[in-house]
Amino acid sequence: CSVAPFMTVVSRVAAPIVWFVDASGRFVLFLLRRKASGEPKVTEEEIRMLVAEAETAGVLGRDEREMISSVMQLGSRPVRAVMTPRHDVDVIDLTESAAKIRRTLTQSVHSRIPVTDGDPDVIVGIIQAKDMLNAYLKGRKPDPRKFVRQAPVIPDTMDALDVVTKLKDSPVHVGLVHDEFGHFEGV
Numbered sequence: 001c002s003v004a005p006f007m008t009v010v011s012r013v014a015a016p017i018v019w020f021v022d023a024s025g026r027f028v029l030f031l032l033r034r035k036a037s038g039e040p041k042v043t044e045e046e047i048r049m050l051v052a053e054a055e056t057a058g059v060l061g062r063d064e065r066e067m068i069s070s071v072m073q074l075g076s077r078p079v080r081a082v083m084t085p086r087h088d089v090d091v092i093d094l095t096e097s098a099a100k101i102r103r104t105l106t107q108s109v110h111s112r113i114p115v116t117d118g119d120p121d122v123i124v125g126i127i128q129a130k131d132m133l134n135a136y137l138k139g140r141k142p143d144p145r146k147f148v149r150q151a152p153v154i155p156d157t158m159d160a161l162d163v164v165t166k167l168k169d170s171p172v173h174v175g176l177v178h179d180e181f182g183h184f185e186g187v
Contacts, residue, residue, distance in 0.1 A: 009178050016105045044072065075161040082160045083186040091116055092127055094144055101144055102136070105129050112174045114187060123184050126151040126172050151176050156185050 029035065051068050054060040060068075074082070090108040092101055095118045105113070114123045125148040135142035138165065154163055154175035167173050177185045 047072070061097055071161075074164070075159060077160045078156065079154055079158050079160050079175075079177055080156050080185070082163075083156075085186040086184055087186055089114060091120070091123075092144065093118065093120070094124075094148075098141060098144075102132075111112050112172065112187075114151075114176065114184075115144070121150075121184060123176050125149050126174050126176075128172075153178055155180070 005163075034156050048069070051060065051065050055062065055065045090104060090110055090113050092104050092113050092115045094101075094115060105127075108129065112126050112128050114125050115125050116122060117124050127144060128149065131147045132142055132144065135147075149172050151172045152166055152170045152175045154166065154177045156177050156179050158166075163175060167175055174187055176187060179185050
């Protein structure tokens with residue numbers, strides 16, 4: 001704290017010198033027809049070191065550091081690495097009986113379930129279990145086709161962080177992951 005006022009004075013006195021050196025360096029690069037290096041000013045490794053130092057200093061908690069690290073890892077992962085694969089996904093077939101559809105809804109641990117219409121390779125949308133449950137609780141026998149919602153189709157090569165942005169704008173918040181041939185891979 002005692003050195004801070006001195007450093008402020010030095011930075012203000014040195015500012016014109018720093019500006020002159022920076023401008024002359026840019027001028028020399030212009031004469032040589034070169035561009036300044038386009039390297040990022042802060043690298044991913046530097047961010048990781050800052051987060052580790054912040055945790056050590058007590059500014060960030062362990063959970064916060066893990067969350068920041070997870071977000072950084074998410075940006076470099078393909079959606080395939082974070083999706084639920086097809087064979088682990090509960091699916092409702094609209095051509096099945098009402099009793100079988102109801103059983104699938106009640107036995108599933110998921111609140112949003114992909115829907116097919118006879119062809120197991122073609123997903124027509126998503127049913128939210130709560131919509132069907134509300135109808136059942138009111139004593140009605142709902143038509144599942146009326147509850148099918150469109151879900152965004154996500155290419156399996158898309159980055160996971162881009163998928164989060166795409167799902168944020170979607171009313172369903174579930175994406176149907178397809179490969180480059182249009183085959184359903186998972187959610």
